[in-house]
Amino acid sequence: MSAALALAEASSTSPGPAGAKRLTNALLYLDDVRVTFDGYRALRGLSLTLGRGEMRAIIGPNGAGKTTMMDVITGKTRPDTGTAVFDGVHDLTTLDEATIADLGIGRKFQKPTVFESHTVADNILLALKGPRRAFPSLFGWRNRVEAERIDDILRIVGLVPHRARPAADLSHGQKQWLEIGMLLAQDPKLLLVDEPVAGMTDAETEETAKLLREIAKDHAVVVIEHDMHFVRALECRVTCLHEGAALAEGSIDAVSADPRVVEVYLGR
Amino acid sequence: MAPRTPLLAMIDTKGWIFLGVLLAVCLIVPLFNLAVPPGSPLHVPTYVVSLLGKYLCYALLALSLDLVWGYGGILSLGHGAFFGLGGYAMGMYLMRQIGPRGVYGHPVLPDFMVFLNYKELPWYWLGFDFFPFAALMVLLVPGLLGFLFGWLAFRSRVTGVYLSIITQAMTYALMLAFFRNDMGLGGNNGLTDFKDILDFNVQAQGVRVTLFVLTAVALALGYLIARFMTVSAYGKILVAIRDAEPRTRFLGYRPHHYKALAFTVSAMMAGVAGALYVPQVGIINPSEFTPTNSIEAVIWVAVGGRGTLVGAALGAVLINYAKTLLTGAMPEAWLFALGALFVLVTLFLPQGIVGTLIARLGDRKARIAARLPPEPDIPPRLLEEGRGS
Numbered sequence: 246m247s248a249a250l251a252l253a254e255a256s257s258t259s260p261g262p263a264g265a266k267r268l269t270n271a272l273l274y275l276d277d278v279r280v281t282f283d284g285y286r287a288l289r290g291l292s293l294t295l296g297r298g299e300m301r302a303i304i305g306p307n308g309a310g311k312t313t314m315m316d317v318i319t320g321k322t323r324p325d326t327g328t329a330v331f332d333g334v335h336d337l338t339t340l341d342e343a344t345i346a347d348l349g350i351g352r353k354f355q356k357p358t359v360f361e362s363h364t365v366a367d368n369i370l371l372a373l374k375g376p377r378r379a380f381p382s383l384f385g386w387r388n389r390v391e392a393e394r395i396d397d398i399l400r401i402v403g404l405v406p407h408r409a410r411p412a413a414d415l416s417h418g419q420k421q422w423l424e425i426g427m428l429l430a431q432d433p434k435l436l437l438v439d440e441p442v443a444g445m446t447d448a449e450t451e452e453t454a455k456l457l458r459e460i461a462k463d464h465a466v467v468v469i470e471h472d473m474h475f476v477r478a479l480e481c482r483v484t485c486l487h488e489g490a491a492l493a494e495g496s497i498d499a500v501s502a503d504p505r506v507v508e509v510y511l512g513r
Numbered sequence: 514m515a516p517r518t519p520l521l522a523m524i525d526t527k528g529w530i531f532l533g534v535l536l537a538v539c540l541i542v543p544l545f546n547l548a549v550p551p552g553s554p555l556h557v558p559t560y561v562v563s564l565l566g567k568y569l570c571y572a573l574l575a576l577s578l579d580l581v582w583g584y585g586g587i588l589s590l591g592h593g594a595f596f597g598l599g600g601y602a603m604g605m606y607l608m609r610q611i612g613p614r615g616v617y618g619h620p621v622l623p624d625f626m627v628f629l630n631y632k633e634l635p636w637y638w639l640g641f642d643f644f645p646f647a648a649l650m651v652l653l654v655p656g657l658l659g660f661l662f663g664w665l666a667f668r669s670r671v672t673g674v675y676l677s678i679i680t681q682a683m684t685y686a687l688m689l690a691f692f693r694n695d696m697g698l699g700g701n702n703g704l705t706d707f708k709d710i711l712d713f714n715v716q717a718q719g720v721r722v723t724l725f726v727l728t729a730v731a732l733a734l735g736y737l738i739a740r741f742m743t744v745s746a747y748g749k750i751l752v753a754i755r756d757a758e759p760r761t762r763f764l765g766y767r768p769h770h771y772k773a774l775a776f777t778v779s780a781m782m783a784g785v786a787g788a789l790y791v792p793q794v795g796i797i798n799p800s801e802f803t804p805t806n807s808i809e810a811v812i813w814v815a816v817g818g819r820g821t822l823v824g825a826a827l828g829a830v831l832i833n834y835a836k837t838l839l840t841g842a843m844p845e846a847w848l849f850a851l852g853a854l855f856v857l858v859t860l861f862l863p864q865g866i867v868g869t870l871i872a873r874l875g876d877r878k879a880r881i882a883a884r885l886p887p888e889p890d891i892p893p894r895l896l897e898e899g900r901g902s
Contacts, residue, residue, distance in 0.1 A: 319763055346765035358760045360753040370746070371753055372764055379747065379770040387746035431764065 267333035272297045272435060272465050273318065278327030280313055280489075287313040288324065289489035295435070300461035302476045303469045304500075305486035306510050311469045312355065314486070315437050319352050320345040332434070343377065351433035355440045355469075357420035361413035365404055365423055368412050369395045372427035395430075402426040402456065418449040425456065435465045442475050454478035473501070473511070485510060523744045524737075527867065531823045532733055538565070539729045543722045559718050563793045566725040568833050570790035572826035573732045575813045577782035580739045582811070583820030584748060585775045586672075586755030591680030592783050593807035594687050595655035597797070599784025601691070602654055604704035604797040605638060606647035607715065611708050624706070625699045635697040644711060651788040652781045659780025660773060667769035667776075672758070681804050688802035703798025704791075715792050728789045732826065735782050739822050742778065751775055812851065816858045818865025827867060 268274070273295040280288040288310045295301055303311050316322035317329055320342040329337040335348055346352075360368050370390055381387075399405045402422040407415065412423060421441055428436050438457065442450040454475055460466060461481070470476050476483060476497060483500045485493045487510070493503045500506055524532070542565060545557040574596050581587040608623045615624040622631055640646040662683060666676055694700040713720045742748050754761050754768045761768055791797045800806075810829070817828020832854070839847045862869050 321759075321763075341767075342762040343765050343767045346763055352763045354760070358757050360756055360760070362752060362756055363749060367749055371750055371761075377765045377767070379750075379767075379774045382747040382750055382771075383742065383745050385746070427764070 268330055269294075269333050270297075271295060272299070272332060273467075274328065274330045274333075275314070275317075276328040278314075278317055278324045278329060280310075280317060280322055280324050287489055288317070288327075291327070291486070291490050293484060293491055295465055295467065297434075298461075298463070298465055300457070300466040300468070300479060300481040302479050302481055302483045302497075303467060303486060304471070304473070304476060304483060304510065305492070308488075309486040310489040311486055312439060313489075315352060315439060315467075315469070318345075318437060319350060346431070346433075347377070349432075349434035350437065351428040351431045351435070352437045353421075353424045353428055353439055353441060355443065357417065357424050359412040359415075359420050359423050359427070361411065363412055364409055365399065365412055365415070366392070366395050366408040368423055369398050369426055369430045372430035374430065374432040398426050398430050401429060401459075403452070418445045421445065421453070422456070425453075425460075429460065433464065435467070436460065438466060438468045440469055440471065442470065442472055450475050451478070520741075523740055527821070527823045527871070528736070528740060531736065531826065535729050535733050539726050542725060546718070546722055559721050562721050562725050564837065566721075566728045566793040567790060568830045569725070569728040569732050570786045570793070571810070571813065571829040571833050573728070573735050573786035573789075574783050574810055575817065575825040575829035576732070576735050576739060576822055577779040577786065578810050579814050579819060579822055579825035580742070580782070581772075581775050581779045582814060583822070583825070584743050584751050584755065585772050587772060587776060588673075588677045588811070589680045589776075589779075589807070590677045590804065590811060591682075591684035591807050592779070592810055593804075594680075594684035594802055595659060595780040595783035596787035596790070596806075597684075597687065597691075597799075597801035598655045598658065598787065599651045600787030600791045600797040600801060601698060601704070602641075602647055602650040602784070603788035603791045604707075605641040605650075605698070606644060607707040607710060607792060608704050609638070609642040610710060610712070611706065614708060615706075623699075623704075625702060626697070629694055629700075631697070638697070648788075651784050655784030655787075656777050656781040660777040663773040663776035663780075664769065667772040670769075681807070684802050684807055685804055688799050688804075691799035691802060699798070701799060703796055703800075705796040705798075707792065707795060710792050715795070721793070724789065724793050728793070731785055731789060735785070736822060736826070738778070738782070742775070743822070747771070747774075809851070812855050814865075816854060816862075816865055818867035818869070818871075821865070821867040821871065824865050824867030828865065831866075 271294045273293070275291055275293040278288050278291045279286070291310060291314060293314075303314070305311055313322060317324050318331075318337060320337060320340055324338055327338075331337050331345070331348060331350065337345060340348075360371065363371070370387065373387070373390060373394070375386060396405055396408065399408055402425055404419060404423060404426065407419065412420065415423060425438070425441065428438075441457070442453050445453065450472065457466060457468060457479060468476075468479060483495065483497050484491055485500055485503070485506045487505075492509065493500050493506050501511060542557055542562055545555055546559060546562050549556045551558070574592060577595075578589060578592045581589055611623060613620045615627070617624055617627040619627045621634060626634070641650075662680075666679060671679065690696055691698055692701050698704065707715050709715055710720065743751070750761065750766060751771050754766070754771055758768050787797075787801070813829040813832050814825040815828070816832060817826065818824025832851070835850070836847060839850055858865065864872060
């Protein structure tokens with residue numbers, strides 16, 4: 246009883262745990278986030294709110310702070326000041342990468358990053374949601390995962406015929422899909438996807454847009470992308486970043502018609 | 514993934530060959546030592562039995578290094594430290610077995626302590642009269658150092674060449690410490706003049722053969738443990754960390770837990786290797802901690818084939834056999850030969866002996882399966898490119 250009380254006491258003061266006061270109903274809430282690298286101000290008061298199950302495209306010129314924003318959300322970079330709250334209760338600025346991943350934030354890198362010496366199936370196996378501790382991995386459930394569970398995910402990203410190939414042998418586009426598959430295996434609440442169609446053919450780009458729209462039905466998704474055709478195909482709200490802050494936000498038509506966006510980004 | 518495979522299924526072809534060779538050696542060497550009379554040309558002299566035992570100790574050290582380097586990407590240039598600590602733990606037990614039979618005939622203290630005017634046995638020698646305690650220390654002391662060192666280094670995200678340098682510093686610091694007489698472990702002479710082990714004469718033929726067989730058994734067990742670890746999900750995660758550590762973090766893994774576990778198990782294996790080494794060579798001294806020893810072990814693994822386990826053991830035995838031959842014939846040439854070997858292997862066999870064999874055999878099988886003729890116009894180097902190790 247006293248232990249339960251102590252626990253309740255702790256949870257009301259420490260950031261994050263369930264039971265703490267919900268600060269916001271948004272899934273992701275960034276407010277006035279500032280990051281400086283060696284004097285370079287990468288983020289200058291970025292604020293952004295993402296609703297539950299929402300898909301959002303982030304556009305903006307190089308150096309606008311798009312990737313830095315993802316680094317802040319995933320715990321890779323600590324902001325100098327500002328608020329980053331996930332699910333209303335978890336203060337992302339105090340947690341490490343592994344904890345944040347465990348909370349349900351998955352990330353796809355700009356350059357496809359898969360485990361090259363493992364097979365496609367093993368890449369998914371390692372990403373599957375579940376305990377991540379070292380000792381249980383020697384004997385535990387991850388050694389007894391049914392092939393069917395992995396194939397379910399490979400089916401979504403269209404890689405079933407490649408399940409036994411080393412990931413290193415995949416084409417660039419297939420690696421991108423495998424990485425999206427790994428995100429799905431994590432079953433996150435929020436997927437951060439950095440330039441998913443870079444280097445893809447038109448047909449592959451179209452497939453990827455379809456795939457992401459499908460995923461967005463039951464996940465919140467943030468997509469960083471330069472390809473405006475692709476962004477249009479996502480059919481979602483768009484935020485344009487510029488010099489480390491949000492410049493404009495709205496539908497694709499509204500944002501691309503905004504004279505400031507045209508000046509800093511589209512017009513170039 | 515298939516549902517949990519039976520334990521034996523984890524051993525692949527090269528593993529069965531390895532275990533088969535070990536079993537054969539375990540039968541043949543004792544037989545030709547004990548059953549064949551010394552006059553016969555087939556007789557294996559007892560000193561050769563101990564020499565082979567020494568090679569197998571080195572093979573176990575190489576195996577432990579391959580576990581962290583080949584699978585975890587942790588290039589330890591200080592694994593000799595764990596080998597030495599295990600060796601010292603066994604050496605202390607063997608010193609206590611001498612009892613009052615030292616040159617000075619002191620009822621309690623070993624010779625070097627009498628010589629250095631020790632009044633009583635230092636506290637850390639307590640318990641080493643008792644074999645099970647010493648055996649526990651063989652595992653515990655290297656394991657604890659490996660865990661502490663690994664935990665601190667990996668948690669601070671020290672990787673690559675920086676990690677290699679601090680492992681080197683670790684073994685160097687231990688060497689300096691063990692050279693000191695006040696360390697109470699025999700200073701630069703180390704521990705030697707052993708008489709008995711478990712009350713059997715450590716020089717006796719039967720004891721030598723038993724130690725040899727035990728070393729082979731330890732090597733087989735070490736292989737099975739390392740193999741079990743590397744084929745499990747744990748091993749896959751360890752390889753994933755080796756290849757793309759940041760990616761594993763964003764998947765929710767904590768790489769330092771995985772690396773520290775591998776490093777600790779590896780340190781304990783190296784400790785066992787050192788403990789079996791000491792009664793067979795009859796001495797342990799601080800030179801075991803010299804950085805060059807640890808670097809030599811890295812060369813064994815590189816030559817045999819990193820990330821193959823079996824290759825590491827093979828490399829250790831082959832190179833040490835070559836060392837025995839060459840240091841007998843022309844000692845001054847050995848270091849040049851070792852250096853040349855390392856350069857040649859890096860240039861022409863980057864996957865080591867076993868790694869290259871696997872790649873070649875895999876090629877042939879794949880070709881037969883696809884019914885493709887070999888392509889003689891393309892140099893083999895190009896064929897290998899783009900193929901992971």
